[in-house]
Amino acid sequence: MTPSLASLAGLLRRIPGRAEKLAPEPPEENVLQSGEALLRRKRNKVAIFAILFGLVSAAIDLPLPAEDAYRAVRAQLRSRPAPPDIVMVTVDDATLNELGKELPSRSDDSALVDRLVAAGVDKIVFDRAHADPETPASDATFERMLERHKGKVWLGMTPSYQIKFQKIDRILPLERFRQHAAMASMTGFASPFSLSVVFPTSVDIDGTTYPSISAALAGYDGSSLRYRPDFAFNPWTIPTYSYVDVLKGRVPASKLRGRSVIIGRSFFESSDFLVMPLKGRVPGSYFHVIGAQTLKSGVPTDLYWFPAMLIVVMAIGSYTLGRSRSARPLWFAAVGLPLLAFPLDEVRFNIDIMPAMLALGFAGIGFHRIAKKYYSSDVDAMTTSALSLDKGSAALDVYALRIANLAEMSEEWSPRELGEFVNSLITYIKGPGEAGDVAFERDSLVWLAPRMDKVSLERHADGLALMLKTAISYDWQSASSTPAIGIDTNYSLPLGQRIKKAMQAADEAANRGVRFIINDAAYVEARNYRLEIMRVLEKGLRERKIGVAYQPKIDLATGRIVGAETLIRWKPDGQDFVNPQELVLAAEASDRINELTMIVMEAALVDGREAIALDPGFKLAINMSAKSLSDTHLLFDMMTMLGRIGFPAENLTLELTETAKLEDKLIAPQISALNARGIGLSIDDFGTGQSNLEYLEKLPSSELKIDKKFVQHMATSEESHAVVRATIEIAHSLGKVVVAEGVETEAVADQLRAMGCDQAQGFLFSQAIAMPELLIMMGGKRIVVNA
Structure with missing residues (x-):
């Protein structure tokens, strides 16, 4: 039965060490929620500034041009013909040409x-307005006409008003005309860039209220208000006749009967033109007609920016207070508000949406920047930036979980599957309820948890790693994805630095194949030591000065020195000996092991020529990583070096060891080349790592070296004694020479001799020594061992 994530989380609650956590210090008790609190504060700040920006822009009409433009677009999409009940009689260029006048006279107007x-x-x-006198005769004719048709004729007028610092005086018809005709206001107010017009339904002069031209044409007698003419009425569909055609009787009475008429100007040089968006230059009188049709279809109600701003405030608030980073509320408002304006236009409700859209855009940009900085683009999780508060956190341990092979897994999975995987791990980590926010960065999860003592922390980390591995293996069928945990306990550092150190520790744990690493004082000391080793290695490789020594190989039957193993024995700058194993590990970690091998080999081959001069059968052994056998360039350089130094290839033995499996197809050609030149191969440290029976098959070696841990325990362990004996028998059956390492007592040497072991090396015979000392020992021909 496959365990579920919940069941594994239950097991995690019982991991040893969880109960031993240290009590958090009071000043730090809220740090576990620092990520959520940080994001909430930043979202709140963006929301407040966005709403204030929208309110201020509405108060000063900042987005009015954009509002008018969008209103014009809506009007164009709703475009319809104007009703025929209001007729335009226009003084056009044809009229002026036929009458031969700059403008028709009042006598013409009367006719x-x-x-x-x-x-x-x-x-x-x-x-x-008919505000200025003409000739006495024409003015008298016009006055008599007004008297005859009293109640049917309205004359234009303009009240005084202020535009910024400019005062406009009122314009009224002559007093004699006002006694017989009604007056209607010609005033209208264009917005910036003349994208819209606002008309009053009435004006007040000296306590008397007069209708606007549009109100007079529409017969409007409601309350006084300002409104925007509905530009959906197409001005070019308004019934229009030339002044001179009507004057000369060329327009049939049926075209005019029962209709209202406005007399205006449309000749080319007239100043009474305004720009109607998407329609071009339109004579001002047409706007009065459109205004009248607007009032007749129903008085518009202007809701201003309040409804749209309320909707946006609700959308911003929903996003700000929600835990999800989904911007769905913002998108609903961004799409819904422009669409909502269309049906409202049809029912004569006007809303201004641009201040709200500005607030929404400001909020959207701010929230996007927060999401980009504090959220992962791959999964619905925070990044470590949301946790990196620049203060100490002495009450918390900082954890980083690295998932090996996550990049390879993500290539096979869809983004949704990757998100589900990471979020399931986040749920699992937070399951017991003691971890704080969990952040995702590259291939690592980072979180904070209450501080533990070191023993409890180690037990908890080990159990947590095992449980996570189980969860990944069972729930996601991925046995190759091994979790590695890094934990930082440098409580005096700022949290941002601690997160980086925890992630570095997790990376190192993954590279070293261990379940966890705790970044404490001991770890820092070890890491500094490794860095120093790397510095020393770099210096030695650069200067090509790596000291070597030689441990003799003794023929157990005769006691003769038959060869020696080359070992690194180096005092950089005359200081203490460097640990050769650490030096090799550093070279492998930095991918410079081949370079180190060649420097050691060069020094050994130069020294080895002297040993061969004493004993032509002397075998010089040099350690080499078996993985290097796949590097054809290294082998070419080695062959070149043998020729340059003049060292016989048949006197060289390469002692091969490895901790990883080898690929036959990669090493087979190189092994054949080595055998062809007479270079011997020895399987080093047999019985450890991958140096086992499989190596005997893959590496056609001439020699096998038994690891010292078996040799040194021969006298006290029957198992080790049996392993050594079996190894010698197997090797001899395959025709190989057997060398025992780590021989330190005569008793062990006697047992090996009795088993038929061929050669031995160890402190019983000699430690690693310089070549001059080895030559002196070789001159003695035989090693004498005191029992």
Whole structure:
């Protein structure tokens, strides 16, 4: 039965060491929620500034041009013909040409009105004030006409008003005309860039209220208000006739009967033109007609920016207070508000959406920047930036979990599957309820948890790693994804630095194949030591000065020195000996083991020529990583070096050891080349790592070396004694020479001699010595051992 994530989380609660955590210090008790609190504070700040920005922009009409432009677009999409009940009679260029005047006279206007009344027109409105006298005769004619048609004619007028620092005086018809005609305001207010117009339904002069031209044409008698004409009415569909055609009777009465008429100007040089968005230059009188049609279809209600801003505040608040980083509320508002304006236009409700959209855009940019900085782009999880508060955290341990092979797994998985995997681990880590926020960075999870003493922390980390491995293996069928945990306990450092150190520890744990590493004082000391080893190695490789010594190999039957193993014995700058094993590990970690091997080999081959001069059968052994056999360049350099130094290839033995499995197809050609040149191969440290029976098959060696841990325990362990005996028998059956390492007592030497072991080396015979000392020993021909 496959255990579920929940069941594994239950097991985690019983990991040894969880109960022994240290009590958090009071000043630090809220740090576990630092990530969520940080994001909440930043979201709140963005939300407040976004809403304030929207309110201020609404108060100063900052987005008014954009509002007008969008309103014009909506009007264009709703475009419809204007009803035919209001007719435009325009003083156009044809009129001026036919009359031969700059403008029609009042006598012409009088004749025109008589013609319109005779045709049965309901009302006539002049988009002109008739404020200045003409000739006495024409003014008298016009006055008599107004008296005859009293109640049917409206004359234009303009009250005084202020535009910024400019005062506009009022314009009224002549007093004699006002006694017989009504007045209607010609005033309208264009927005910046003339993208929209606002008309009042009435104006007040000296305590008397007068309708606007649009209100007079529409017969509006409601409350006084300002409104925007509905630009959905197409001005070019308004019934329009030339002034001169009506004056000359060329327009049938049926086209005019029962309709209202506005008399305005549209000749080319007239200043009474405004730009209607998407329609071009339109004579001002047409706007009055559109305004009248707007009032007749229903008085518009202007809700201003309040509804849209309320919706956006709710959307921003929903996102700010929510735990998810999904911007769905913001997108709903961003798409919904522009669409909502269309049906509201149809029912004569106007809303201004641009201040709200500005607030929404400000919030969206701010939230996006927060998400980009504090959230992972791959999964729904925070990044370590959300945890990195620049203060100490003495009450907390910092954990980092690295998932090996996550990059390879993500190539096979979809983004959704990867997100589910990471979020399941986050749920699992937070399951017991003691971990704080869990952040995701590259291939690592980082979180904070209450501090533990070291013993409890080690037990907890080991159990946690095992449980996570079980969860990954069972729930995700991925046995290759091994978790590695890094924990930082440098409580005096800022949290941001501790997170980096925990991640570094997790990376090193993954590289070293261990379940966890605790970044404490001991770890720092060891790491500094490794860094120093790396520095020393780099210096030695650069200067090509790596000291070597030689441990003799003794023929157990005769006591003769038959060869020696080359070992690193180096005092950098005349200081203490460097640990050769640490030096080799550092070279392997930095991928410079081949370079180290060649430097050691060069020194050994130069020295080895002297030993061969004493004994032509002397075998010089040099350690080499079996993995290096796949490097054809290294082997070529080695062959070149043998020729340059003049060292016989048949006197060289390569002692091969490895902790990883080898690929036959990669090493077979190189082994054949070595055998062809007479270079001997020895399997070093047999019985450890991968140096086992499989190596006997893959590496056609001439020699086998039994690891010293078996040799040194021969006198006290029957198992070790049996292993050594069996190894000697197997090796001899395969025709190989057997060398025992680590011989330190005569009793062990006697046992090996009795088993038929061929050669031995160890402190019983000699430690590693310089070549001059080895030559002196070789001159003695035989090693004498005191029992």
